[in-house]
Amino acid sequence: MRAVVIHAPKDLRIDNFPDPAPAAGEVRVKIAAGGICGSDLHYYHHGGFGTVRIKEPMALGHEIAGVVEAVGSGVAHLSAGARVAVNPSRPCGTCIHCQEGMRNQCLDMRFMGSAMRNPHVQGGFREHVTVEAAQAIPIAEKLSLAEAAMAEPLAVCLHAANQAGPLMGKRVLVTGCGPIGALMVVVARYAGAAEIVVTDVADAPLAVARKLGASHAINVATHASNLDPWRAGKGVFDVLFEASGNQAALRLAFDLLRPGAVIVQVGLGGEMTLPVNAIVTKELKLRGTFRFDPEFELALRLMGEGRLDVKPLISASLPFEQAVEAFELATDRSKSMKVQLTF
Secondary structure (H helix, E strand, C coil): CEEEEEEECCEEEEEECCCCCCCCCEEEEEEEEEECCHHHHHHHHHCEECCEECCCCEECCCEEEEEEEEECCCCCCCCCCCEEEECCEECCCCCHHHHCCCHHHCCCCEECCECCCCCCECCCCECEEEEEHHHEEECCCCCCHHHHCCHHHHHHHHHHHHHHCCCCCCEEEEECCCHHHHHHHHHHHHCCCCEEEEEECCHHHHHHHHHHCCCEEEECCCCHHHHHHHHCCCCCEEEEEECCCCHHHHHHHHHHEEEEEEEEECCCCCCCCCCHHHHHHCCCEEEECCCCCCHHHHHHHHHHCCCCCCHHHEEEEEEHHHHHHHHHHHHCCCCCCEEEEEC
C-alpha cells in the first residue's frame, strides 16, 4: 500500500509500505480521512520538536477514521464494513500508571506517528492500518468519517477541560486559536461557560472562533487594549486554557486572571519563564494536560449524538497524493483551520 512518509524536514514522500493482515485480536482498517495535526507540521518543517527528532522514515498522522476491512481471530465485536475512528494511543496496560488509571501517562506508550520511540511508531496516513481491535471505535451512523477523524483533537480538549474542573457559569479565556484552541471553545461552551474570550494574533482563526460560540474574539497583535475590561480589579477570568504554547500569550493572561483562577497549559512550545510572584500572590493553580484516555470514546459519543459540532473546523480535504500541498496549506493560518487528507 501507499503511505505519507516523512524522511527529513521538508522531505515528505508517498512511499510503498508494508500491509500486514490482522493477527489475532487485530483489525485491518481502510483509512478514509486523516487530519493534519500541529505535531505533523513540526515533523514536516523541523524534523521533530523539542528533543524528539526523526531518525528513520516514518508515516505521519494520528487523527484517522475509516472502514474495517478484515478482522483477526478472537475479534467478536467488529466485522467487515464497520465504520470506525482509530484511537492512536496504545498503552501497555501493565505499568504503574496504567494500573493507577492514568493510561495517558503509560511508561510504554505506543502512539501512532510518533518519533519518541526507536524504532518509531508508524502513523496512520496510510491506505490501510492494522491495529488492536480495541483501538477501532465504532461511530454513529450519522457521523461522517471526516468528523470521526476529529475525535483525537477533540479528546485532547475534553481531557484539558477535565483538568480545569467544572466550567458551568465560569468566565473562560482561551489563548491561541488553532484547531485545539477552537475546539476548547466548543468544549467550554458545551460545559456551560458563561463567557468565552479567545485571543490570537491572526484574524482568520478568530473568525472561526466566533462561529463556534466565542463571546469575544480579540486580535492581541492589533487590538490588545480590547482586553482592558477584563483587567478590572485583579482580573476576572476563572479559567485559562493556554493553547498557543507561546510564553508571551501566557504572560499576557496573568493580568486577566482573578485570584484563585485555574491555568491549564494545553499548548506545547519551548521552555517558558513564568511570573512566579503572580502565581503566588494571586494563588493561581497551574495544571498540565497530556493527551487523553476515556475522552476518545466520549468525543465520538458527543459528536454522534449531535451535542458537539466540529464541521466548521474542517477547512479543506485533499487527496493524500497531494500531501505536500496539504501540509503547506495547513501551515497557512490565514487559509486553513483543520486540513484533512482523503484516502
